[in-house]
Amino acid sequence: LQNLLKGGVTCWALQQPNFKSLFPLGIHGHHTASKSLNCAWQQHEDHFELQYANTVMRFDYVWLRDHCRSASCYNSKTHQRSLDTASVDLCIKPKTVRLDETTLFFTWPDGHVTRYDLEWLVKNSYEGQKQKIIQPRILWNAEIYRQAQVTPVDFQSFLETNEGLKKFLQNFLLYGIAFVENVPPTQEHTEKLAERISLIRETIYGRMWYFTSDFSRGDTAYTKLALDRHTDTTYFQEPCGIQVFHCLKHEGTGGRTLLVDGFYAAEQVLQKSPEEFELLSKVPLKHEYIENVGKCHNHMIGVGPVLNIYPWNKELYLIRYNNYDRAVINTVPYDVVHRWYTAHRALTVELRRPENELWVKLKPGRVLFIDNWRVLHGRESFTGYRQLCGCYLTRDDVLNTARLLGLQA
Template structure:
């Protein structure tokens, strides 16, 4: 018996504000403390702060919107007092400074914004783009030949949080993972699913069984062989994880074919990059 988890073949693309224009030469007063390991470079709509080996590209609108002064931000409720829509899109500061580990900006209306460099490093969109991307291990049929498929035993999976953690880490790395020795019941399958996440309702329901009885207009309910495909791609939010459990099998055939779409995409990129 096995439970199969299949990775959703969808990648979220991170994007940020980028300017292709050359730096605007404006008369801004800039100063930095010699004791602070940071540097500033001013551009037309953003500034670049170098801090502890990281370069943060900070848009002026974003900076004004994230001002932590009492008039702009309620520190008790962690909510803005500032109306984001009131910020001019061409806003830029009159003066900039790095003082005592803080970036200090004075805007043209006289408002002063002060940001901890450490806070900017932790919260800016630029730092998040530079953060480590979740690694992936791409695979082909060798993963089965070499018996490297990640798996966990059902009893330990259900009772040990450390086993669950390791299982999820393997799932994130490979996009597939197996739970072995699961009792051949819908209830046990549901328990395994809920151990990982909430069960999402679809047009088929939450948990459902299917066999070759033609009860639905779907090839999965027939004896036809199913070639490589992804499920629920037509949904506004396709399934992130799919769980399959073979409860009973009679006759021949019915083997499950798994394909790593990211592996196929990487091969295409290597062989025909012009087609991407």
């Protein structure tokens, strides 16, 4: 694992300013530089440095050629690159650089001219962008969520107005859960809701699923037993992004739904024990779904760490936690295995703190959307007849809808 961790660090170092030392400069070409009131730039041997809007930015020359937005390099109708990047000389440098008001002009050795608006460079540079790209979220425990008094969105307003849909998606993005109320308690209406924000992700459980405790499938979900907190489909290479639950009927006792913000718990682990957080993000695990019941034969395997982190900004984006479906650990040697169990215990302790548990009773008419990459769900055991319907959604398409409504996603 030491190597595994080192690998991550090296990769990160490549993005640091000192990466220059990896490319020793043999030739000391002359530097050109310029300064205007609030903009200064300098041509270095292996990069172009720009100071503008209180930001120091460093650009690779191939990058500057590759992102040319001229008509021959970029189709602004389709937002697609026409330039063949592989045809760019990897040692390319501009012949001349000139600033005119707020536009930088680069003339390349073959005479081609690339122009960049300074604001565009700030918005698209590594240095200008990296601060802003963390998804805004409100991490919660039961108290924080209750205090926020998040109101459910009405069925009609969700279906018929952009404001309703936007309010719903804003809640969903911030908290990882959101409710719609006054929904007619049928599978068809639930499907309508799902299709308003996304595409339904068809899986081995079907498109829209409908389940009760009849053990029609080889999984504990299809019984009356309690289910501890977990995320679903951990045994897919890409676990389902969103889960939709609509309880159509329950004549009996128990059966409350448990919700826990996995990102809140992970944040506690990061604060208390960064090494354990790191281990949970580095050790790959298998999850498995093996089913042989009736006509259903399935064997699914998904591999990935419990905590999934974007390497460029260290943002946590997916938690994969299902102790029922976790497969044999054989991806790391015994000593790492033991440290992993310790780290897994630390996360489990946080996930199980009573103050982090939000208990809700699903009722006909109230549809719950869960971000299955962030919020864990579980259920209390129950008696009597209980019918749930729902589906999984593709994550890309939910985020697409959110972006089209002007939300950051």
